[in-house]
Amino acid sequence: MSDYKFIFSGPVGVGKTTAIGAISDVAPVTTDEQASDMTKAQKSGTTVAMDYGMIKLGDRERIHLYGTPGQERFDFMWEILTQGGIGLILLIGNNRPDPFSDMHFFLKAFKDFIGRSKVVIGVTKMDLTDKPRIEDYHLQLEDCGVKIPIFEVDARMKGDVSLLIEALLYSLDPGLEG
Amino acid sequence: MSKAPLTPVRLAAVGMDQRQRNALRMLFTTQCNNRYVLMEEDSSEICILDLDVFGGERLWEEFRERHPDRPLILVSLKPGEIADAHTLFVQKPIPVNQLIAAIEQQRRLLSTRNKTCSQVESGAPHPIAKNNHQTATPQPGKKNTPRRAASLMSASKEKIFVGTSPDIDPKDPAQLTKVYYKPDHYLQGIIQQALNQAVRYNKNIAIEGPWPAIILDIEKHKIWVSAEERQLRPYCTVPDATLEVPLRIIEVDEASPIGRREFPIQAFLWQLALWASRGRLPHGTDLFQPIYLRRWPNFTRLVMTPYALAIAALWAEQPRSLIGTAETLDIPQRYVFAFYSAAHAIQLAGETRRAVDTLIEPPAVKPSQNRGLFGRLLNRLRGG
Numbered sequence: 001m002s003d004y005k006f007i008f009s010g011p012v013g014v015g016k017t018t019a020i021g022a023i024s025d026v027a028p029v030t031t032d033e034q035a036s037d038m039t040k041a042q043k044s045g046t047t048v049a050m051d052y053g054m055i056k057l058g059d060r061e062r063i064h065l066y067g068t069p070g071q072e073r074f075d076f077m078w079e080i081l082t083q084g085g086i087g088l089i090l091l092i093g094n095n096r097p098d099p100f101s102d103m104h105f106f107l108k109a110f111k112d113f114i115g116r117s118k119v120v121i122g123v124t125k126m127d128l129t130d131k132p133r134i135e136d137y138h139l140q141l142e143d144c145g146v147k148i149p150i151f152e153v154d155a156r157m158k159g160d161v162s163l164l165i166e167a168l169l170y171s172l173d174p175g176l177e178g
Numbered sequence: 179m180s181k182a183p184l185t186p187v188r189l190a191a192v193g194m195d196q197r198q199r200n201a202l203r204m205l206f207t208t209q210c211n212n213r214y215v216l217m218e219e220d221s222s223e224i225c226i227l228d229l230d231v232f233g234g235e236r237l238w239e240e241f242r243e244r245h246p247d248r249p250l251i252l253v254s255l256k257p258g259e260i261a262d263a264h265t266l267f268v269q270k271p272i273p274v275n276q277l278i279a280a281i282e283q284q285r286r287l288l289s290t291r292n293k294t295c296s297q298v299e300s301g302a303p304h305p306i307a308k309n310n311h312q313t314a315t316p317q318p319g320k321k322n323t324p325r326r327a328a329s330l331m332s333a334s335k336e337k338i339f340v341g342t343s344p345d346i347d348p349k350d351p352a353q354l355t356k357v358y359y360k361p362d363h364y365l366q367g368i369i370q371q372a373l374n375q376a377v378r379y380n381k382n383i384a385i386e387g388p389w390p391a392i393i394l395d396i397e398k399h400k401i402w403v404s405a406e407e408r409q410l411r412p413y414c415t416v417p418d419a420t421l422e423v424p425l426r427i428i429e430v431d432e433a434s435p436i437g438r439r440e441f442p443i444q445a446f447l448w449q450l451a452l453w454a455s456r457g458r459l460p461h462g463t464d465l466f467q468p469i470y471l472r473r474w475p476n477f478t479r480l481v482m483t484p485y486a487l488a489i490a491a492l493w494a495e496q497p498r499s500l501i502g503t504a505e506t507l508d509i510p511q512r513y514v515f516a517f518y519s520a521a522h523a524i525q526l527a528g529e530t531r532r533a534v535d536t537l538i539e540p541p542a543v544k545p546s547q548n549r550g551l552f553g554r555l556l557n558r559l560r561g562g
Contacts, residue, residue, distance in 0.1 A: 004551060023559070057554045082561065104425055133399070138473040147494040149474040161382035161476045162559040166487055167477065169556055174491035175507065 005064040008051070009081050009110065010091035011102045015124045015155025016067040017051045019091060022158045023165070024065055035130025043046075050081060066075065082113040087120070087168045090156065092137075095125040099132065101142050116170040122153035122164045186215040187285050190222035192241055193231045194231055202226070205538060209274055214281060222248075222282045229254035230270070231533060249284035251277070255466060255536055271468065271499070271539035273339060280545075340483055340516045341456030348465045348501055351361035357515065358461045363417035364454040365389065366523060369401075369447055372425050384426045389413035393428065394443065401446040402438035414453040444524045448480050451523035457512030458521055459500070467529040468497035468536055469518060483520070485513045496540045497530045506543060 008016045021028040029052040051067030066081050082088070091105050092099050101119065105116065123134060137150045149167040153160035170176055189206075191199050199216060206214040210297070219225060227238055229252055236313065238252065250265045256268040262341060264281045264287070312532045331339070345462030346353040362368040369392070376396040385392040390413075401408060441449075459465075471493035477486065488507055492498060500518060504511045521527035546552060 002551075004548070055555065055558060057551070057558060061551065063555060071339065094353065133478045135473075147473055149477075149490075149494075151474075151476055151478040153478055163478050163482075166556060166559055167474070167491070169552045170487040170491035171542075172492070173549055173552055174488055174495065175543035175545055176488065176556065177547060 002061045002070050003064060004061070006087055006168075007085045007110075007113070008065060008067040008089045009078065009106055009117065009157050011093060011096060011106075014091040014093035014096070017090055019089070019122070019155040019161045020053040020067050022161045023055065024157060025056050026054050028065075046052070047063075049093040050077065057087060079110060081101055082110065085113060085117060087172060088114060089119045089120055089161075089168065090121045091153070092110045092121060092123050093125045094123050094130075094132065095128040099123070100137070103137065103140065118168055119148055120164050120168045120171065121148055121150040122155070122160070123150060124149055124155050125151055126152045184215055187224060187281060188217045188222045189214050189281065190219040190225045192219060192225050192227040193234060193237045193518055194228050194428075194537075195533055197229075197532060198228065198537050201534050201537055205277075210278060223288055224249040224251065224281060226251045226253060228270075228533065228537070229256075229258070230536070249287055251280045251284065253537070254275075261327050262281075270536045271502075272537060273539045274541075277538075291333070321562070325445065331482070336484065339452040339456070339481060343457050343512050345504070345511045354465075357458055357465075358463070358510075359455055359458045359519075360417065360419070360461045361451070361454060361519075361523065363419045363421075364450070365414045366447065366450040366454045368421075368423045369394070369450060370523065371423075373443060373447070375427075379427065379456065381427045382429070384428045385423060386426060387413075387421070387423050393438070396446050398508055399443050401441045401443055403441065403446075404438045406439070407449075411453055414450050415456070417454075434481055442479065444476070445480050447523050448475070448520045451520045452481060453514055455516060455519035457516045459515045460522060463518070463522075464529055465501050466499045467528055468499050468540075469493055469503070470497045470530050470535070471521065472526050472528075475524075476522060480520075483513060483516050485509050486517050489517045492543070493527065497535050502540065506540075 010016055017028065017030050027115050031043055031050060050069060051065075053065040053067075055063040055065065057063065066085075068081055088110055090103070090110075092103050096102055107119070110119070121137065121145060123137060132154055134150055141148060141150075149164075149171060151160070151164060151167070155161065162175075189202075194202075203216050206212065206216065213406075214504075224250060225241065227241060227250060228234060229238060231237065234254070241250065243249075246265050250262075252260060252265055252267045253270050253272055254267070255270045257269060260267045266283060266354075268276050268280050290402055318448055343356070348354060361370065365387075368385060368387070372385050373393050373396075375381075376383045376394050377437050380396060382396055385394065390409055391405055392404075393402040394400075395402060456545045471490060474490055474494060483509060489503060492506065494505060498506065500514050501511070504514045507514075
């Protein structure tokens with residue numbers, strides 16, 4: 001049996017748990033607890049350890065989908081979760097107070113992991129507020145010298161989440177047949 | 179690999195800008211084991227001259243006046259015929275192995291000259307001096323049908339958005355004419371013109387013609403169309419060079435969405451470009467000039483043609499020519515042309531202008547060690 005994993009990360013309430021659930025072959029395992037701090041304003045339950053889902057490829061291969069807890073006080077988990085990971089799916093909520101700051105924070109937090117793999121960014125909640133636009137996110141990254149796929153996504157839509165992963169796969173190997 | 183000589187060969191890059199010199203320097207360091215070193219012209223043994231820089235031909239003449247018999251390697255995007263015993267030609271983008279072969283050829287020439295002090299005779303044309311350009315002539319083994327890409331798009335939709343044109347031989351002028359279209363002769367060009375005006379005056383624009391009413395709302399970045407896509411498409415696929423379309427500035431109220439279908443401006447233009455181009459290119463696009471991708475398209479909200487992700491990933495890494503992209507990915511040219519036309523319409527892709535981008539051939543794509551796994555996952559995600 002061969003096991004591989006993708007990491008989903010991003011701030012609280014951007015849809016990591018939902019995105020994993022959208023493409024997982026098994027009912028996602030969540031470790032949500034009742035929020036009792038500032039997070040409560042954004043959602044009633046929040047992930048405190050990790051989310052887990054899985055895609056089965058035949059009998060011999062499994063792709064594990066791990067969602068990091070969104071709160072920074074659980075950042076000690078992030079390094080552990082990324083070990084052996086293939087790539088990072090970063091979700092940013094467009095309705096958050098400062099989505100650019102969120103993006104920069106997480107790109108910096110996962111800098112080492114991104115350096116040895118690749119990252120794609122999904123901007124969620126654009127149905128709630130359409131500004132900033134996707135172009136604005138690209139402008140924020142213009143100086144960093146890399147061209148990261150950034151897509152508008154609805155974390156509930158399997159097609160959107162799948163396309164994020166497809167872009168990640170092609171970023172890792174543009175010659176991939178498909 | 180042969181043992182590196184103790185003394186590096188001294189090369190000069192004549193007429194090249196700093197970026198090109200840096201690219202050569204990096205190449206010599208990372209891929210040539212420091213066998214070659216870049217110096218000023220006066221201290222060099224062999225020179226490399228880029229004919230494509232401004233006044234390149236004159237630079238070449240002046241160089242030969244200064245150094246009648248110094249070994250020279252000419253590089254250019256255009257195929258060259260060199261009648262000169264001391265000069266070799268390598269076509270850009272320069273394949274690294276051909277550049278090394280040319281340098282080594284010139285080094286041997288120098289060595290022989292130094293040993294014997296006899297005149298080198300010009301013999302049969304050197305293989306490097308021949309045009310080394312890879313043409314896009316269809317190869318017997320090359321697929322002209324998608325591998326599995328149609329899983330993203332039905333065959334009928336693919337015909338609408340990408341067309342069915344076979345690959346062309348870019349050296350055949352007759353075939354070349356078939357690969358171009360003029361966006362200005364289509365609704366695509368009119369919408370682009372309207373967008374320019376809307377941005378310039380920060381006003382909404384009504385685009386009036388025989389087609390269903392179209393309104394461009396610049397503040398919301400939306401297009402309103404009073405028809406279904408299938409009703410609009412016929413107006414987007416037929417060229418009309420004589421059409422003059424009045425673009426009318428309108429007030430906000432007139433852009434009311436009641437009874438109209440809404441499209442983001444970029445997604446609308448992207449789709450119009452695919453409809454109009456059907457696997458062709460905007461008139462005048464250079465098939466051999468490397469193409470840059472300014473940023474990844476927002477694929478979740480656009481019509482995605484087969485291989486679009488692969489092409490975007492390739493161009494995001496490094497500019498590559500349209501022909502080179504089709505060859506590298508081993509896909510029919512029309513998929514590359516369609517993607518370029520759509521991305522160009524929304525200003526996400528264009529031809530590179532920096533000399534350094536055409537200097538050295540992009541490296542081959544290295545397959546990931548997980549390619550098999552990725553392929554299976556891709557198939558799974560696409561419903562396979």
